[in-house]
Amino acid sequence: MRIKFFGILIATLLAVSCERNIPMTENIPETTPQVMVPESGTVLKGYIRVKMDEELTDTASLGRLFPDLNIVSIERTFPYCGKFEARTRAKGLHLWYDISFDPNVPLTKAATDFTHLEGVQYVEFIKGIRPTEVPYPFNDPQLSKQWHYYNPGSEDGKYLSGSDINLFNAWEVNTGSSDVIVAITDSGVDWKHEDLASNMWVNEAEYYGTEGVDDDQNGYVDDIYGYNFCFTSDGAFAGDISPENHGTHVAGIVSAVNNNGIGVCGIAGGNGKTQGTRIMSCQIMTEGTDKANNERAFKYAADNGAVISQNSWGFEDPEYFPQSLKEAIDYFIEFAGIDENGIQTGPMRGGIVLFAAGNDNVSQAAVAMYEKVMAVSAIGPAFRKASFSNYGKWIDIAAPGGTQIGNEVYTIRSTIVGNNYGGMMGTSQACPHVSGIAALVVSQFGKVGFTNDMLWDILISNTTNIDEYNSAYVGRLGSGLIDAYKCLSKEGPNSPNPVSDIWASSISNAITLKWLVPADVDSGKAFGYDLYYSRRSLEDLDPDNRSDDVHLVSCRTGILDVGDTVSTTLRNLAFDQTYYFRIISYDNFAHRAPLSKQISHNTQQNNNPVITSKNGTSVTLKAFETKKLAFEISDPDGHDIIATFEGGSNAASAARNDNVITVTINGPYTSAGTYEAILTVSDPYGGVTNQSISYTILPNTAPHVIGVPNNVYMKNKSESVTLDMKNYFADDDGETLTYEIASSSTSIIVKPTFNEDILTLQGNWFGTTTLTITAKDALGASCQTNFTVLLRDGKQDFDLYPNPVSDVLNIRMGEEQLVDIAIFTVTGAKVFETKGNVSPFHPVQVNTTAWSAGTYTVIIKFDNKQIRGNVVKL
Template identity: 40%
Template sequence: MGKNSSILAACLFMLFLSVGCEERMDGLKENGELTVQVTPVSGKIFIRLERNALDCYTSGTGLARVTEHFGKVTVSRLFPSSVENKERHRKAGLDLWYKVEFDPSVNTEEVQRFYQGQSGVERVVCDEEISFQLPQAVVCNNLSRSSGISLPFNDPYLDRQWHYDEVGMENIHENATIGVFKGWKVTGGDRRVVVAVLDCGVDYLHEDLKNNMWINEKELNGTSGVDDDGNGYVDDIYGYNFAYGTGSLNPHDHGTHVAGTIAAENNNGTGVCGIAGGTGHQDGVRIMSCQIGTTMGSITQNFEALSKAFVYAADNGALICQCSWAFAYSNELLHTGVDYFVKNAGSQPGSLMKGGVVIVAAGNDGTHGMRYPASYESCISVAAVNTEAKRPSYSNFDETVDISAPGGVKNPEEFGIFSTLANNQYGYMNGTSMACPHVSGIAALIISAYGGGGFTTEKLKQILLESCISLNETEPSYAPLMGKGIARVDRALWKDDGVAPEAVNDLCFKQENENYFLVWSNASDPNDGSPRKSILYRSSQPLTAANLNQAEMQEVDLRGKDAGDEITVALPKPADRNTVDYYALTNADTWGNISGLSNVVEIRWVQILPEEKPEPEHPDSPEKGVIVFPNPTTGILNVKWGCIQGAKSVNVYDLMARRVYTKILSSSESAGEETVDISRLPAGRYVLKFSSDDGVQAINVVKI
């Protein structure tokens, strides 16, 4: 059965639009979250039929009792189909989804309950409209180019786009940009790459976008009011308006700003640059506008429009869906659309990639929490960084975030994200809405550079995520919750020449009091400058290149580390002091080229560890101190402490000394016990640090 209407009514939808100046923050709360109104849709539900019941319901005989109970009822396919995509729709089960429309005065829940009780009906889903006020951008036209700056293209506002690369502006951290200038030497984009912008309508006549719009030639040259290409949509020339059910788009600042970041035309002497906007030789990627919201001072979306937009984008050639919006809970219709796009995009002959990617903003309410579809496994979730390469206060953060990108400062003027606006204008916006199209643009360049036979979404994600710059240096507290790091074009477009990083030859063991480490100098890489990661091997037997596959392995993230930097990895104390461990490592680059084996380090713990009396596995009451059990654990740890004064907290660190988990414990002075859930962390060795007024106690733990 589908979700009932009371559950769906709890879905709080938040489109993360950006604001300009303080006085123009209409419809915004202080923390940047938009005022939202959720309204169940009357007179409409959706049903998914069982395959063996399809003929009965679509022939009309299955509607007899419905007509008797509720009057006139209209049943129609939810997803329009054509000869070209009919079989794909059937395999995906889209042909089983139907829209049931009835008199709005009829109680929707009664109709829903009726269908839930019918044989042959697999699920029933209600729709909702989500409305909120639209903020405005900071419009800044007629800006002049800064003097003395040499830039790769002649677009006059490129010097305002600090988020792309070094443009001579002060107070910009070197890691806060996406490094696009070097990438443009490889490619500016490929016309065969289409990015569907699921947003407000894009200004398809904008001077800086019109030449990079996707155009449905059959509809452009066809008859108005006729579905000339037979795809189920009439007059869909530049995309489709799913909010109003028409081919006519309603341009708005937000959708136009997002589109400009991806594909504003480059080197045309006009306006701004797009990340994948070409080099001035008609080589930029193209934008398909899938309008999913109304634009009359407020915006209204519904799940029907969203799901249809994903299916339309896949069926009409898009490889990337750009989604600068999110909501608090999931919805089956939305997941159906996302799953179809991810699996079926790129089915057209000559496509540069098999499958599609959905890139989604993580959200702007500045909290640690999941948002959808950003948290959906099939999507790439994007958080924001500011000019200091740190998390701005508005950006959400979570374990489900995949990557970060420039989103601008809270007050966007000058240091916001600069791009196109509706009606041939330009200006600033900020938010994860603006970070998201940076990642879509980079993904479009990766496909342009490497796409072709055999190129898949998995390879795209590998290049995109493994080429980031780590946030460990600039934002160590939030780095584990901001994805792989800041997206970079230059790193993503480096060519794989098959050359592996150099091998390490100075791996050594180091002891500081009762703490133990492996230390080595980061190697160099002839192609990438330095390795992307090290693979650390541990065995009770001497290690050789021939027996590495029998050893325990631990990946060490080296992004943000230069050749020659000292790398330190903490080692857990072994349970048995009569143990001999052998350690060695190899280095890997972005492309998976593996170095030779390092020197092997032998550690005889009997010579290092003092005699210790084992602690009971489940002590009844520690007089003073901290005990953690079970250890090893599959995910849940019990942390038990004696009489310890003041506030108490637990922090968990990985072997790179990065904090990956935090929990504030009870401040009671009496002995206590609480659970720590590390089930989301990968298997491996960690250090749990218990902090209180009495100091810090470190305990090695193992997640299996």
């Protein structure tokens, strides 16, 4: 039976950028419902949340009302809830809807469309709040790429704050212990990897023993870092571990060495001073074969000290689960951490077996569905189910595994073979997150009496609810997203201290709130906060029964310490209004402190956006030229800016790059004249600024001839001649000209090539041709000149052509000469004579039409020389 791993290696990711037109949108009227944006740039694109009247809750028609939004889905924010539906409707929660649409559509455009729809009560952008600057706890250079450990969110909404395992807080409690051994039942782990070697399990009896001998008498020879249970071609066990990427990647997530100044971090990889959790490689798959004794791997791991079995693999047939494998798994669960006498010798009595749920996006999977193993599903960086992850009520828990959305991939960073690092995605990557956290829990609480059942309960009981992001998979992704910090915390009876003081400041319709992290007797500090705000007093606020005009946002303390400042900004509030605020702090077990005292603060008026010219607002250019003007756009209130452009002619266009608008004037695109363009910038609240741009395009001046090339005489085919076109053509506009050349001869006498203004003529065939050169400017205006090229054999003193001749005979000299020419019949009779200058371009022409057919002798005398040749008269 074939097995398969649940990881996907990402080799290459190509990105394509393109210039775009300036987006256009309508202005939002003054009656626009308030929209809460917790922090600049962190709003989730492609999503809004609206509250509608009862009459509008027929969502099937909304997509047809707004075709420009390309609506993907419309779902109730609070889904149907059975026996609690009546009270849900009584509170009006069924009127809230989450609307997903094309993320390229501006949020302000979507908000405008819905606020114009009668019956819409509220429009909200979707996003939580988070602290600002975050120091990384260890010096591993690629830790910042491991979003799955700490995810601060991203401006484009593709990463949502908190969609991680909350590892940084957990590391303040425990970073892993070498007393804990995790069996990586997978392809082989690279035990020599620079970021894994220090945390590898080492069988010292074999390491220091005799090669080829079972020194510890455990039934396996030379099993130093584990064992390779794959079969070789002759049916024997391979024995020696063969390092491969998949197993090495999984191992790095569990326990790559931390704080060593290289590579990545592992969840239970230590702190640089103390060793982390140890990795045992139990290889069951290798390149070239997927056949192995998987069952032996579990028993080997249990008998040699492992208490956690990490498995990111499964069978292709989801119904295939052999009894032998089931019994081997049961053996590990029962006897891991226990010696042959039934005495607990490990940090935990009994073992835990974790399996990846699989990557087929289906509701079943072999092995992972077994009720005694912990099945792990995968989520992406925005709390949503990974596109590939299997699902079902048999899933126990979720963890980050990366995802793929269209052509974009979000991977998990870890170790791969050969001291390298790479990204993979899959439930193969999600599962070792839970195994690593399990190792932290056993490191923290492990002792005689600590059991695998206790560990199981801790893991599945300390999660973050992700149902609101996965309404189609409620109850089918496990108990939630695992939270490492919660798993290491002990529930105490006390709630955190209340938030004592709140400071507020405002810019335009945004209010920034700050407060100090309060202490907690049980866990040291508050875990998170519920922030309530409204335009009416909150003195009588009941947090459990708030009215529709009281808004709530939540955030976590993250890695801030007691006394540090939490800061968040509420945006898109109403202008010139008073808002009231109260905050509740809570711990990681949802014990809530009393409400803070109420404070109030006013928003300010809206200010228009600003356009600043960087190199002028007018330009004059020649007809062939292209010139650019740059404008910086900004908004004093920090609002989003919409820019539009009216060019005045086809010559003007505009492109936006962040907050710089580049206006390009292309002279050739329109006729001469003076034009005006208008650049307009606006905010979503009606603030508008216009900038006039004047540009003048001068009339085009055609090129003209300033000289005629001399005729070219070439004496052999290998000869070449160069001519500079600047000596023959000029353009008063100063533009660069292009050239074309035509020949009067059907034979290719010379081969012409242009390199900018330089023409090269390469000899090719004997003969004469007239070359015509045409010079053109950018607008196509042109002029031309011509000259003659003669290519002859320079070794000959003269030429007689055509030969034979029927009418006119040409007599041409190789050099200009004063000559005497006489022509005789075969009997010696003279039929022609002349005297004069003869040159290559000025031959003597003799009319032979009256001559009889036959052979004639031509005698030429010059410089005391005499040469002769024969010609045939037809």
